[in-house]
Amino acid sequence: MNEGAGTFVFRLISPRPTFVFDMSDDEREIMAQHAAHWQPLIDAGRMVFFGPVLDDAGSWGLGVVEAEDADEIRAFAARDPVVTTGIGRIELGRMLGGFVRPGEPAAAALG
Template sequence: MKYFMCRFVPPGPDFLKTMTPDDRLLMKSHGEFLQALLERGGVVAHGPVADPAGGWGMSLFEMADTESADDVRAIVAEDPMIKANVGARYDVLPMLQLRMRN
């Protein structure tokens, strides 16, 4: 298996503090999108990160050996926050190795 750490960067450093009601609905859809991937097995873990420079989200993707970062990018392109074209983005970072508990 291959693993990719994805950093979800919202539209601005204070986005999580200044969300409008529409932004909240979009973020809810974003969370539901990632939760569905978790339940299907493509994502191992996901959640928000409290960074003093501005919050962001982390998701850990588990992919087949034949898949690549481009495959992960194709998946995250379906995130409602990305499809809404509001300025959010994903940084897809391949992990050189991953050690985890069974």
């Protein structure tokens, strides 16, 4: 089903919670290939955010990307070296709405 243009979020599920800290040399090379795979979307200004996340459960990757075609971005994610080598998987979803900061961050109290 082609959902058309939109903003999509992907979550890279790594093979273990400690992955970011204890990658093997082979895994590190695959992660470099993973970054290179998405670089054209970064260069084109279509990638809103791309990078690793660390939370209480471990490490994983997050990307937010604008795409003209949902099927195309799904196929692109399926060709990611992380997926094709089997060291991880990518979950992809469509963002239904949201808020993007309109400019430079202002100092604000969180209190």
